[in-house]
Amino acid sequence: MDRHIQVFLNKVSFISITIATLILLFLILDTPSTCLDPTTTPYHAHPHPHSKRAHQKFFPASTCDYTHRTYTSLDKKNQKLWNSKTWVHSVSSYKSLFSSSLQGPVRTHLFNHSRALVVSAGPGHGVLALKEMGVGDVTGVEVVDSPPLVSRADPHNLPFFDDVFDFGFSGYLDRALFPARYVEEMERTVRSGGVCMVAVEECGDEEVREIVKLFRKSVFLDAKNVSLAGEKKTRIVVRVGI
Ligand SMILES: *[C@@H]1O[C@H](CO)[C@@H](O)[C@H](O)[C@H]1NC(C)=O
Ligand SMILES: *[C@@H]1O[C@H](CO)[C@@H](O)[C@H](O)[C@H]1NC(C)=O
Numbered sequence: 146m147d148r149h150i151q152v153f154l155n156k157v158s159f160i161s162i163t164i165a166t167l168i169l170l171f172l173i174l175d176t177p178s179t180c181l182d183p184t185t186t187p188y189h190a191h192p193h194p195h196s197k198r199a200h201q202k203f204f205p206a207s208t209c210d211y212t213h214r215t216y217t218s219l220d221k222k223n224q225k226l227w228n229s230k231t232w233v234h235s236v237s238s239y240k241s242l243f244s245s246s247l248q249g250p251v252r253t254h255l256f257n258h259s260r261a262l263v264v265s266a267g268p269g270h271g272v273l274a275l276k277e278m279g280v281g282d283v284t285g286v287e288v289v290d291s292p293p294l295v296s297r298a299d300p301h302n303l304p305f306f307d308d309v310f311d312f313g314f315s316g317y318l319d320r321a322l323f324p325a326r327y328v329e330e331m332e333r334t335v336r337s338g339g340v341c342m343v344a345v346e347e348c349g350d351e352e353v354r355e356i357v358k359l360f361r362k363s364v365f366l367d368a369k370n371v372s373l374a375g376e377k378k379t380r381i382v383v384r385v386g387i
Contacts (some may be wrong), residue, residue: 219292223293226268227273232268232270234374234375235270235374236270236273236274236277237274238270238372238373238374238375239270239271239273239274239275239316239373239374240274240277240278242274242344242371242373242380243255243271243274243275243278243314244278245371246342246380246382247278249367249369250340250366250367250382251312251340251342251382254311254312254339254340254384255280255311255312255340256280256311257279257280257281258281258282259280259281259282259311259312260282260284260309260310260311260312261275261280261282261283261284261310261311261312261313261314262283262284262285262286262303262305262310262312262313262314262331262334262335263275263283263284263285263286263295263313263314263315264286264300264303264313264314264315264317264327264330264331265286265287265300265315265316265317265318265320265321266285266286266287266291266294266295267287267291267295267316267317268291268294268295269285269291269294269295270374271285271314271316272284272285272294272295273294275314280312284296284305284310286298286300286303288300300315300321300327300330301321301322301323301326301327301330302330303330303331303333303334305334306334307333307334308333308334308335308336308337309334309336310334310335310336310339311335311336311339311340312335312339312340312341312342313331313334313335313339313340313341313342314341314342314343314344315327315331315341315342315343315344316343316344316373316378318343318344318345318356319345319346324356324359325359328341328359328360328361329361332360332361332362332363332385335385336385337385337386338384338385338386339384339385340366340382340383340384340385341360341363341382341383341385342380342381342382342383343356343380343381344371344373344378344379344380344381345378345379345380345381346376346377346378346379347370347377347378347379348379350368352379353368353379353381356381357381357383360383360385362385362386362387363383363384363385363386363387364383364384364386364387365381365382365383366382366383366384367381367382368380368381368382
């Protein structure tokens with residue numbers, strides 16, 4: 146190839162690379178205008194500051210405007226959920242389950258200063274019930290989080306240290322993928338002397354014994370048939386520590 150063609154091509158490549166780099170830098174440094182918070186955008190930047198258009202220009206929040214939008218809609222979503230009849234009914238059902246247990250097997254194990262854990266907390270009925278009963282420190286976990294009541298965690302691998310809770314509850318042990326592992330994690334995180342309470346689909350004594358057997362580090366305290374959120378359940382209470 147001719148030398149001057151080679152030099153020319155080199156020049157072209159060099160210029161292209163420079164332009165590409167500049168564009169890239171520009172894109173990185175420049176905040177898209179739709180990401181700017183409309184409340185902080187100076188109005189004199191618009192030709193017609195008080196016209197509807199000037200406001201509309203920034204109105205449709207782009208995907209980068211996530212913080213503000215998520216919180217508003219989450220708040221609204223929660224308000225709607227927490228005011229629904231089924232929610233209110235469900236929470237009061239969990240409350241009566243807990244308070245009936247408070248008069249029974251959980252009497253000396255659950256107080257206002259207790260640290261409670263709800264595993265498979267769903268959208269947080271049980272968490273809210275315990276909070277409304279005055280328990281100060283309630284943690285709810287579920288595979289899918291529901292802020293602010295429930296955080297995301299795998300029940301088979303709880304992200305907590307050993308012995309940090311006084312009370313552990315699950316309404317869905319019978320739906321666990323690995324029940325033995327699930328129970329092991331509850332027993333690990335609930336301190337010795339604390340209690341674990343599970344509500345499973347209503348069952349007879351034989352099945353209760355099978356479930357209690359999963360709690361290898363606990364002592365059986367009580368089993369009772371209850372109604373929870375419209376479902377017939379058997380709630381089982383064990384005390385951790387042999
Ligand atoms: C928390 O304290 C209140 C007021 O003393 C009491 O009514 C409630 O039963 C307590 N809750 C628990 C779970 O001990
Ligand atoms: C719960 O109900 C079942 C029947 O569905 C019965 O076999 C069992 O004995 C009851 N358990 C308790 C603790 O009352």
